[in-house]
Structures are given as structure tokens and as C-alpha cells.
Amino acid sequence: MTDPMLRIRNLRARVADKEILRGIDLEVGAGEVHAIMGPNGSGKSTLAQVLAGRETYAVTEGEVLYQGQDLLALSPEERAVAGVFMAFQYPVEIPGVGNLYFLRTALNAVRKRRGEEELDAMDFLAFAREKMKLVAMDESFTGRSVNEGFSGGEKKRNEIFQMAVLDPRLAILDETDSGLDIDALRIVANGVNSLRSPDRAMIVITHYQRLLEYVVPDRVHVMDNGRIARSGDRRLALELEEKGYALVQEPPAARSGGETRR
């Protein structure tokens, strides 16, 4: 049997003395799209950041295997060149660093690792233009600093653009649909769909069933209080929409105990 693209076992992570991920188990196979939902503060972004290698969070237990290799042993840049990509919930503005220059440097780091030739500025521009069409991004963004002065929706599109350029194996999209208008949502969803492929896995974090109408997930997981409280197929998202997160939440008394698990 081949390894799944991603296998997370009993992952626990904390910041200072606050435990945020309290035992996550998750398997995502190549070609699959999994959605993660869950109330604010349940730990979705923390999971995404831990997978991308954010050092703010200390992993205290568990393991993460990516294509069979120990993901947690890698630095963020090693993960990126190995094909992990996380679209940020809050993309960072970096004044003074050109959007395209940055992306070319990133792409060349990835290509070098794959044994491919680096792209020069001209070739890269042609390549990037192709990908920009995918998310209907305006050419004027090429001349600007990374995310600087971008509107909320433009930042999200820029994330998908970066994903399209970097061509990852495992993509984690953290609320890429939040803050998008209806048209932009469709554009981003189309972008995501066009990147769906048998050798790529995606984890889509979202609060809205709406995105999942466009990007139909193979599995839906609901996080609550640092754990995956329920998993199901796409109908789970619909059920949540109807009943709210009360569907998955532990009764308040049980929450403080921390050890109970259904």
C-alpha cells in the first residue's frame, strides 16, 4: 500500500502554556480534497501553520508524515520546496519586496530542488502571466510590493496565484474564500478546481458551505477545541449549515476536562 499524501497522528501543539491542538488525526490521499470547518478559535489556522512549519507553535506530541517522510523535521522552506503550500488566512504585506521578484525567487528555489532549470526574469514573466489569468489577476499587481496595499480579496487571489505558480503537491488553503465577493469567489474556486489533480491533495479550511458548492470536497472535517470532532462526506457541511456548530461541540462541562473524547 502506498503512503497517503498526508498522515497526521495524534498531533498536539501549544503556544507558551496554552494547548491549541489537542490530538489531531487526519489522512488525506493524493487526488483528494478535504474541507475543514469549525468555530472561530477551534485551531484550524494553527493546524495549517503547524503543517507549514511555523515555529511559534511547539509540537508536543504526535507525528506528521508527508509522502511518507517526517514533515515536522523540515524547516518551512524545506517543506515548501518539497511541495507543501499554505495559503494564509491573513497574507502578509511586505513593503519593498517586489511581488514577482519574490515569487520567482521562490519558484527557482523549488525548481532547483526538483532538478529543473531556473527561470530567468523573461521566461518567468511569460509563465507568471499565464498563471495570473487563472485568477483573473490584473497585470498591474506585478509591479507592486508583496501584498502591499492589496485589498482583502486581492490578497486572497494573490495566494492562489502563488499556488498556481509553485505547483505544490499538498495545498492547504486557510479561509481563502473569506472576504471575497461573489465573482471573486467563483474565480478563486475555478482556480482551485483547475489545480485539482490526481497527484495533488488539498485541505480547504472554510466557514462557508458556499465554497464547497464550487469546490466539492471528498471529506469534510469539523474541528472543535483543538480536535477533529466529526468527519463525514460533503453532506456534513450542509448539516452544519443547518444546525450550526452545536452539532459538534462538547457540552461546556466537558470542555474544561480536556480528556473526554467522543
Next chain:
Amino acid sequence: MTPFDRSLREGFSLLRRHGGADPMPALREAAFARFAELGLPTTESEDWKYTSLAALAEMDFVPAEAKADIAEELLQGLWTPPVDGSIQVVFVDGHHRPELSSPAWSSGGSFIGSLRAALAHNRDLVARELARHADFRRDALTALNTAFIEDGAFIHLPAGAAPQSPIHLLFLSTASRGATLSHPRNLIVAGRGSQATVVETYAGPPEATYFTNAVTEVVLDEGARLDHYKLQQESERAFHIALLQVSHGRDSRFNSHSLALGATLARNDVRALFAAEGSECTLNGLYMADGKQHLDNRTLIDHKSPRCTSRELYKGVLDGHSRGVFSGRVLVREDAQKTDARQINKNLLLSEGAVVDTKPQLEIFADDVKCAHGAAVGELDEDALFYLRSRGLGREAARSLLTYAFASEMVDLIPLAPLRTRVRELVTSRLPDRESLREAA
């Protein structure tokens, strides 16, 4: 008596002895006497609170050879004329070297060449301004420079003159016979409505120990405009102290870009005096230090007259165990109504061991003015670092790129393209992952 004092005394008596044709013995004597009274400043003095010259006091300097050899590589690496026909005046250990310089440039009453030559031929013009602006009574190092004036650059632009090419003043030290000491003294007199770009570069061979104590006086007549660049690239063991003193005539403009990269200890003073109405000055500075470097930047903008505008932006990048100092004073005197002054200092600390002292001072005695100032000290933004790394940039590359982004604002402010390119190279050469930054901008 410190070893430094002793070498000064010896040096001074040597000057006195061979100074038969010395055109300004009285000035020399007065300045030396003043230095003797003031002594080398200590950290007790408010002006030198953050910068100790104790290491300098222990140095024993030898007089420089008049014709020390200079390595061709050093010259080459320092300057490639950015524009055809650029005018270059070269000094080695304080001595003018005509064979390395462009021919003395004098056309239509302009003069660009050595101060010594100008003193011989046009004494009155020099004497009218020399030491009238940089006050040696107030400042020990200026007194020292004045006492030891031997040579430097003299630029005189008559009314309306506007040399097309930048004027490059290159000051090299060789330390060929041991630690040497030089006192370059420059005078720039810009007549009514004249315009020029002047670049001062200070450099020496790697690891050489020497002391450069420079003074530049700039006198701007009505409507004159000067763009001034200073590239301080001294050896990592050198001491560098310099004063740039600017006197603004009516409606004149002065832009200063100071780039401080070298020296174990450097102190760069820039003082602009608005002596008449309607002038503008912009003081930009970038200092980048690592190891145990100490880079001190001090500025004074004296709004003595109404309707003048000043803009100041200094940025510091401090790594290793280096220390940066910014102390900028904007003085708005009682008569200086309609002053518009803005001063900003920003610092980036790249290591635990790096320190910066920033002291912006705004003193306002007029009531109808627009003034603002601010200072900031920060580290690289962790979120931005992670963002870059999460896309595949290595840690060093990400740090370098963010550092470059911080510093590049100062580079982008340089209007002269070839010079901007040159400064960009100098800045990136200071970053750990310079390779990946070659095309950053």
C-alpha cells in the same frame, strides 16, 4: 599625555617647520591652540555621550608619506566613473594626486581641483570662506582638522555654472608605514543659481588602521543647488570623523545622502544652517554596521530664517555587536516662521547584540510652523519572514531580502541612476545572502 596627543604635537611641529610658504599660519595656530584647550572629547560631553574616543586616544599615528603607493585594485573597486567625463579629484593619505585625478577643471570661472592649488592661485576666494562656516572654536575635531589643513578639494562654481557630470572626490588611505592620520579639508562655494552633484568617497585597504578626520564646508549662494553624496567605506579598522557644514543662502537647495558602511568607529556630522529665507534641505542617511562597528550620525538643522523646509530620513541596520547612534537636532529659532520640518529615524536590529541609541530632538521657538519627528527601533517582522520561508526562500535569503527592503528606501531616493546602482551594490554586498539579491530591485 596620551599617545594620540603626542603624535599630534609631533605632527604639528613638523607642519610648522616646513610651513614656510604656509598661506594660513595664523588660522593654523589659533585652531591648534583651541584644540589644546578643548582636548579630545570624552563621553562626559553631551555631544559625545554615545561615542567614546578612548580607543583613538591610545593610538599612535605616524605621518603619511606624500606619495604612498596605492593598489590599483583598490582604486578600481571604488569607483568607475558613472557618467562619461565625470570629474574626479583623488587624495591619498590627504595628499592630492593629480596623476590619479582628472585634469584640474576650470572653465568659465569654475574651479574643481585641490585646495592647495587654489590657495596658491586664488587665495582671496578661498580665504573668504575657508573656516568661516565650520566653527573650530566650538568643536575639537574641527579645530584639529583646521590646525592640520594641508589639502582637500576646492570647488568653486560661479553664478549659473552647472557642470553636467558629477564631481567625485575620492579620499584613500594607505596606512603604508603604520597607522596614519589625515585631515581632508574641502570647500565648496556655489554661486548664485549654480548647480552641481558632488560625491565624497572615503576608503582604505582592508584591515588597514588609520584615522580620517574630514571637514567639508558648503556655501550656497542665492538659488544654488547642490546634491551631495557621501560614501563612507573605510577599512573595518579605521576611525572616521567628519563634519559637513552647509550654509544656505536665500532660496537654495541642498540634498545630502550619507551612506555609512565602514570603519570601526565613525562619526558623521551634518549641519545645515538656513541663513536666509526660502531654502530647502533634505538629509538622507543610511548606516549599516556589524561586528563591533560603531557608527554615529549626528545632524543639526538650524532654521534660523523663515520659510525654510527641511526633510530628514535616516535609517540604520545594525547586526552583530554593532552600535548605531542617531542624534538629530532640528532647531527652529524665533524668527523662523513658516518653517516646515520633518525628521524621521528608523532602525532595524538584526541581532541580540546590536544596539542603537536614537535621539531625535525638535526645539521650536517660533509659533507658526509645521514640524514633526519620530524614531523607531524594530526587528525583522517574524510574520514576513515566515511568509517568505513558507514559499521556499531559505532563512538567510528571507532575512537578507527583508533587510534589503528596509534599506532600499534610501537607495531609491538617489536620483542619479548610475550612483543609485553603485549604492545598491554596496548595500547588498553587506547582506549575508547577497547572491540571491542581485536582481531584487
